Amino acid sequence: DAKTTQPNSMESNEEEPVHLPCNHSTISGTDYIHWYRQLPSQGPEYVIHGLTSNVNNRMASLAIAEDRKSSTLILHRATLRDAAVYYCILRDTPTTSGTYKYIFGTGTRLKVLA
């Protein structure tokens, strides 16, 4: 089962910042928080990941709560091309075979209004 909870959908106006929340209350100390987004008819695209500290890259920023039970993906200026499904996922605890699985939920569908 997915270990994260996200709103089903969100809307934003073009050129405005977007804050996409994610709850992961059962996160363990070694779980990285990953964000992916998926455009229609494409595979998921890596956006950003982090462990404890806030992270920035050219696509977005990731703000991680101090207790690590929640995080927020920040798109600083939404564009129409940012309309996608955004997934917040945790790398699952390795199995005894050493498998690292990523369990996806249904994500947040972001609609960007012109």
Add this chain to the structure above:
Amino acid sequence: DTGVSQDPRHKITKRGQNVTFRCDPISEHNRLYWYRQTLGQGPEFLTYFQNEAQLEKSRLLSDRFSAERPKGSFSTLEIQRTEQGDSAMYLCASSRTGGGNTIYFGEGSWLTVV
């Protein structure tokens, strides 16, 4: 970095036929994943390889499904005696040990069983 490559991108087949998908991971990525995604859902984990060893298979992977990764490079996913319920997008992803274990997805292979 040429990314994860999947072939074919689209396949329409009649029920009962066999189909095979190929995945070429990012070079030097030792971990390879197969996922399946149906409309409106997030990707579902199917199986995982570390080098040539298949370390885990989801219960979603019935005995009609088989995946291989000879020599630890490309991988194939074969579906025998296809059923209409197999219609989905099949996603391949790869990663390397360390670095937060970020996985990178291909564009997916769409399967339609008629």
